[in-house]
Amino acid sequence: MKELRTNTRELSHIDVHLILAYWYTADEPYLRSLGADINKLPPKKVMEDMLLKQLKSKYSVKSIYAIIWELDDIPIGHCNVNQINFGKSAFMHLHLWDDEHREKGIGTKLVLQSLPYFFENLNLKLLYCEPSALNPAPNKTLQKVGFDFEMKHITTPGSINFEQEVNRWKLTKAQYEALYRP
Numbered sequence: 001m002k003e004l005r006t007n008t009r010e011l012s013h014i015d016v017h018l019i020l021a022y023w024y025t026a027d028e029p030y031l032r033s034l035g036a037d038i039n040k041l042p043p044k045k046v047m048e049d050m051l052l053k054q055l056k057s058k059y060s061v062k063s064i065y066a067i068i069w070e071l072d073d074i075p076i077g078h079c080n081v082n083q084i085n086f087g088k089s090a091f092m093h094l095h096l097w098d099d100e101h102r103e104k105g106i107g108t109k110l111v112l113q114s115l116p117y118f119f120e121n122l123n124l125k126l127l128y129c130e131p132s133a134l135n136p137a138p139n140k141t142l143q144k145v146g147f148d149f150e151m152k153h154i155t156t157p158g159s160i161n162f163e164q165e166v167n168r169w170k171l172t173k174a175q176y177e178a179l180y181r182p
Helices: 013-024 028-034 044-056 106-121 136-145 173-180
Strands: 006-010 065-071 074-085 089-096 126-129 148-155 164-172
Touching (some): 013 065, 013 074, 044 065, 074 106, 089 106, 106 126, 106 136, 106 173, 136 164
Parallel strands (some): 089 126
Antiparallel strands (some): 006 065, 148 164
């Protein structure tokens, strides 16, 4: 069997339409499975402008920071952080765009490849991720990568989410360095 070749890179202007297509062509049941409320999505132009703005922002002032996930040089998803407190912490979100790439271990490789962007470029001490407690795939991925389970709680994780039960996972800078500099 052929080894799958994964790659990560920073979002560029040519990728913005891919992220917009992911969010704005998704059906309501899929978005609900992510914990997202279709009625809370901003107008497409607002999201486009936000993504383009982050491309021009210095790391120290970014409000979001997105990484494109590729398989054999083809974009298949993205990983982003928001709630960025430069030099301190951020919250990570994981998105494989198509069912065919989910639950195959690809996400685990891509998350590992994404971590240097966040820890190094944003000078993070802590990286959090709060997937829906009802969505097993990202929860398994985070555990495999080396995140520690911190707690289960009810919250509204972001501006496009509804209130839900989430699992909070945490990775410290020391844990990250152990992964990359054993």
